Amino acid sequence: MAGRTLIIIGLIGILDFIFLLLVGGGINFGTLFPAGAGILLVAWGYFKLKIQYSVHERSSWYSMFKRFEKIVTLFIMIWLASFIWIVTLIFMSAHPTNKVDADYMIVLGSGLHDDQLTLTLLERLNTSIDYLSKYPDLPVVVTGGKGFGETISEAEAMKKYLVEQGINKERILTEDQSTSTMENFRFSKDMLLKKGEKEPLKILIVTSDFHLFRAKLLARRIGFEPTGLPAKTPIYVLPNLYIREYFAVVKSFLFDR
Known part of the structure; x- marks a missing residue:
């Protein structure tokens, strides 16, 4: 060249x-x-x-x-x-899922500013609300711990927002210890099994469109039967997020077990 x-x-x-x-x-x-x-x-x-x-x-x-x-x-x-x-x-x-036979919806966290939702996390939650409103019998797990610069856990902030938007708090389970996508699924599964749920569990994952492939890959490794519901990402940042996600997928292929 x-x-x-x-x-x-x-x-x-x-x-x-x-x-x-x-x-x-x-x-x-x-x-x-x-x-x-x-x-x-x-x-x-x-x-x-x-x-x-x-x-x-x-x-x-x-x-x-x-x-x-x-x-x-x-x-x-x-x-x-x-x-x-x-x-x-x-x-x-990164394509939407119509009505699926899921036992739980799992919404993946994506960081906070202090106790405020980031735009990415807000998009994921709004996507989940649209679906939960159509299917009121589907329980939802919000998952994400407290990271650097955050005053509350992501799961707590997510639950608060869902309740404010009219989702019954009895439908919402919180997993507030995880710090990675792998831990999101591992800790959520442990929590559901402790509730008495039986494997295999069918889940509907809500996350950003660029993140859905890796999320389903890791969910399968944990033992879930996943389908996906993508939240949209602004097109001007997609190329860079695809670059970042490429390296994250390679890392997950090799090391996330």
Whole structure:
């Protein structure tokens, strides 16, 4: 790939990071990765141009550079193929579910500002409310512990919001100890089994559209029979969230058991 092209692609990644900061996208892996990759691409493109114009093609330095470039290109192509495959799976899982035969709905937490719901969590809860209003016999588990900078647990804030929106508090179970998606399901299952429920439990997962594939993957590992109900995500942050979720899926494939 030509040096100038690498520099242009790198600058796009850096500008993407700046844009997301300006619109309040926050600093996370999904926003930092394009910036980091962009800086590396700009540096690589500049170095490539420097080599091209200052080193003779027959020199040993040029030969070493070309071999190294082939290795890097191969690595990038393998990574890109895996990225496209996993993102396709994520995209295909992000579709709504009609009425399903579920024993429980499980709404996954997504952080608070002090005791206030984030926009992502608010979208998940509003999606769950629409469904719960249509099917008043379906109980719901809200799951999420108290994280850094939060004054109450996510589950407590979620239950409070659902009750304020007219969902009967007797329908709502709270799991307020988990700190990850895997723990969301593991602790929720333990709680339901202690209530006397029998396996296998059929659950309807409510989470963000980009998160649904991994959520169902982990729920199956825990022993649930999951279906999904995706909450929408603003389109301008989706590319970065897909990047972050790609790495989260790889981590879950390998380590979340």
